[in-house]
Amino acid sequence: MATAVIRSTGLWTPEHSITNDELVTAFNAYVAQYNAQNADAITRGELEALSPSSAEFIEKASGIQSRYVLDKEGILDVNRMTPHLPLRENTDISILAEMGVKACRQAMERADKTLDDIDGVICAASNMQRAYPAMAIEIQEALGIEDGFGFDMNVACSSATFGIRTAASLIESGGARAILVVNPEICSAHLNWRDRDSHFIFGDVATAILLEREDLGDGGFKILGSRLRTKFSNNIRNNFGFLNRAESADGRGDLGAEAAKDDKLFIQEGRKVFKEVVPMVSDMILDHMGTLGLKPEDMKRVWLHQANINMNLLIAKKVFGREAGGEDAPTILDTYANTSSAGSIIAFHKHSDDLKAGDKGVICSFGAGYSAGSIFVEKLGG
Numbered sequence: 001m002a003t004a005v006i007r008s009t010g011l012w013t014p015e016h017s018i019t020n021d022e023l024v025t026a027f028n029a030y031v032a033q034y035n036a037q038n039a040d041a042i043t044r045g046e047l048e049a050l051s052p053s054s055a056e057f058i059e060k061a062s063g064i065q066s067r068y069v070l071d072k073e074g075i076l077d078v079n080r081m082t083p084h085l086p087l088r089e090n091t092d093i094s095i096l097a098e099m100g101v102k103a104c105r106q107a108m109e110r111a112d113k114t115l116d117d118i119d120g121v122i123c124a125a126s127n128m129q130r131a132y133p134a135m136a137i138e139i140q141e142a143l144g145i146e147d148g149f150g151f152d153m154n155v156a157c158s159s160a161t162f163g164i165r166t167a168a169s170l171i172e173s174g175g176a177r178a179i180l181v182v183n184p185e186i187c188s189a190h191l192n193w194r195d196r197d198s199h200f201i202f203g204d205v206a207t208a209i210l211l212e213r214e215d216l217g218d219g220g221f222k223i224l225g226s227r228l229r230t231k232f233s234n235n236i237r238n239n240f241g242f243l244n245r246a247e248s249a250d251g252r253g254d255l256g257a258e259a260a261k262d263d264k265l266f267i268q269e270g271r272k273v274f275k276e277v278v279p280m281v282s283d284m285i286l287d288h289m290g291t292l293g294l295k296p297e298d299m300k301r302v303w304l305h306q307a308n309i310n311m312n313l314l315i316a317k318k319v320f321g322r323e324a325g326g327e328d329a330p331t332i333l334d335t336y337a338n339t340s341s342a343g344s345i346i347a348f349h350k351h352s353d354d355l356k357a358g359d360k361g362v363i364c365s366f367g368a369g370y371s372a373g374s375i376f377v378e379k380l381g382g
């Protein structure tokens, strides 16, 4: 059987960034406006007054200091609080595909590969902007891969690791020579920027991973083993979907109060997620490490999903069997926030060039589903 390697990665970052202070100023202006407009109902006890957010809380609870977004103005506009992403014609490239293409091109340049070397595109992300045609096929078309295939897959925040495993399997079984796994994430469009508990969580980005059959090139990271796990949970959920229209009383999608419910956007029980996912992920990594005959001291680095710095420090401590942080488990959520499937790949992209041949690490994602994936890798020479 052939061996698949991660030859390179690509990263595209939006130019706009929002600091916690900017975000909290806009949120608190919305809270003041809401409370003033609803003062009578609040006094009568019919509505609850909204509480302000705080930049100190956000950084302490999550480690997030700022986030990149496609449109800063729409998010900070108190009367909109949603990015403004103008509708594109069907003849124009979709915004999700456009971001993905930029990340793919960088991955191809970094691996010195041309279109002729690539057989497939897997778009693995939390939110596709439509059901079909597949975003992956549009990315394939925009890149110019004539003779190949593309398909979409969604395993929420674990999409990238599940995508890597899928691509590696296709390469190992002879179904492809090289595949681009691309993770374009427009989290700003499914985040409820009016929700105090979660308005600070997400950012936008696109990453790409180029996997190739080992004998077709040099360098990169050999995949030592991969493990995928899921366990159903309602603690991270988004009920937006094609059934919303059919569920409505008038059949036109007007759900009245239903449509306005927050569950058509991202919702979570953050504290429960924190408590349940930390043991699930650390046990999975440790068990997988044992199966591969590796010990904590054999591990150079863990590139973890980027949702919460405190979660990551706990997981890293369990994996390394000692206090771990800094370059052991690089953090990028301070400036990117949670970018769903892309988080662990950004960490890998920015913090793997310094590794030496033979160094080992694990790329690990976790999130809604629940889902978790671990990809153990070893740096190759060349």
Ligand SMILES: CC(C)(COP(=O)(O)OP(=O)(O)OC[C@H]1O[C@@H](n2cnc3c(N)ncnc32)[C@H](O)[C@@H]1OP(=O)(O)O)[C@@H](O)C(=O)NCCC(=O)NCCS
Residues within 6 Å of the ligand: 052, 053, 054, 057, 058, 061, 062, 157, 196, 197, 198, 236, 268, 269, 270, 271, 272, 273, 274, 307, 308, 338, 340, 366, 367, 368
């Ligand atoms: C979301 C998260 C940062 C919240 O941190 P937390 O420490 O659990 O905070 P809690 O929600 O328990 O709230 C703690 C307090 O802060 C308050 N609070 C919540 N949001 C606040 C905000 N924006 N500003 C100020 N205070 C806030 C709460 O009201 C609560 O107050 P109380 O103690 O008086 O009741 C954290 O739970 C988390 O990251 N969980 C993991 C999420 C995850 O990985 N999700 C995967 C998504 S893909």
